Amino acid sequence: MTDIVAIGEPMIEFNQTLPGQPQYLQGFGGDTSNFSVAAARQGARAAYVTRLGDDAFGRLFLDLWRREGIDVSGVAIDPDAYTGAYFVTHDQSGHQFHFLRAGSAAARMTARDLPLALIRKAKFLHVSGISQAISGPACDTVFAAIGEARAARVAVSYDSNLRLKLWPLARARAVICETIRLSDYFLPSLDDARVLSGLDDPGAILDWCFHHGARAVLLKMGGDGVLIAPAPAAPREHLPGHVVEAVDATGAGDSFAGALLARLAAGDALRAAARYANAAAALSTTGFGAVAPIPSPAQVHALLNA
Numbered sequence: 001m002t003d004i005v006a007i008g009e010p011m012i013e014f015n016q017t018l019p020g021q022p023q024y025l026q027g028f029g030g031d032t033s034n035f036s037v038a039a040a041r042q043g044a045r046a047a048y049v050t051r052l053g054d055d056a057f058g059r060l061f062l063d064l065w066r067r068e069g070i071d072v073s074g075v076a077i078d079p080d081a082y083t084g085a086y087f088v089t090h091d092q093s094g095h096q097f098h099f100l101r102a103g104s105a106a107a108r109m110t111a112r113d114l115p116l117a118l119i120r121k122a123k124f125l126h127v128s129g130i131s132q133a134i135s136g137p138a139c140d141t142v143f144a145a146i147g148e149a150r151a152a153r154v155a156v157s158y159d160s161n162l163r164l165k166l167w168p169l170a171r172a173r174a175v176i177c178e179t180i181r182l183s184d185y186f187l188p189s190l191d192d193a194r195v196l197s198g199l200d201d202p203g204a205i206l207d208w209c210f211h212h213g214a215r216a217v218l219l220k221m222g223g224d225g226v227l228i229a230p231a232p233a234a235p236r237e238h239l240p241g242h243v244v245e246a247v248d249a250t251g252a253g254d255s256f257a258g259a260l261l262a263r264l265a266a267g268d269a270l271r272a273a274a275r276y277a278n279a280a281a282a283l284s285t286t287g288f289g290a291v292a293p294i295p296s297p298a299q300v301h302a303l304l305n306a
Contacts, residue, residue, distance in 0.1 A: 008032030009106035027289035038258025047071035133166035181213030251290025256281035
């Protein structure tokens with residue numbers, strides 16, 4: 001049985017290793033692909049659903065997922081489109097993304113591409129706002145996958161991953177709010193939630209999430225850790241961040257989500273899973289790129305026991 005199925009867009013990553021210098025490290029990105037690797041590294045049986053171009057970058061992804069033990073039976077090859085890519089630059093204000101993705105193979109996903117049997121037999125389906133933003137058909141595909149999951153009593157995890165370069169705020173807010181209502185676990189970043197809600201206080205933001213139908217919310221607060229709200233009327237708890245030598249925060253939220261669902265799939269309670277994921281996310285910032293620094297369980301336990 002598959003523990004977790006994720007759907008979305010993988011992207012080849014070129015990450016600047018020295019600010020201001022034309023030196024880039026090739027890696028792998030795409031939020032739900034990062035998520036899948038993080039889940040698999042923590043021991044979950046993960047599967048990924050997407051479309052790849054029939055190109056060298058697509059083949060690199062297939063090799064990566066197979067190395068990580070991820071089920072690729074839901075991956076389709078599109079001979080008429082390409083695998084997307086992005087560049088990460090760094091300066092004093094943090095990291096910035098520059099995308100080459102218009103018309104990518106993943107943006108051409110349709111509901112006909114969905115491996116329905118795989119989704120119905122999973123414990124969790126994980127989707128994101130980026131997967132909904134890249135095209136109208138991809139957005140429809142995500143909603144179709146959610147419908148199949150809910151009909152089969154498969155829990156749905158949702159990361160808003162707001163990218164206003166991909167769609168206008170009004171449409172993003174409408175789609176994301178509807179998806180919150182359909183999800184069992186909502187995993188926004190504090191920055192995303194502030195833009196979506198127009199609020200600043202984390203407690204008020206959690207109230208806003210529950211007003212829009214959230215069942216459980218884990219508000220990712222970067223270096224400040226995570227705020228857990230397991231239900232509308234349940235007590236809320238803040239888990240502080242870990243002090244690490246961070247060099248690149250790319251994909252830290254994806255690492256959190258992947259580790260969280262891996263531990264939930266293994267039977268952990270929500271707080272224990274969030275505690276583990278909080279440490280995994282911190283460790284993922286100690287190297288360059290979204291995938292290479294994702295830690296092993298031994299590394300996570302070492303940090304938790306330090």
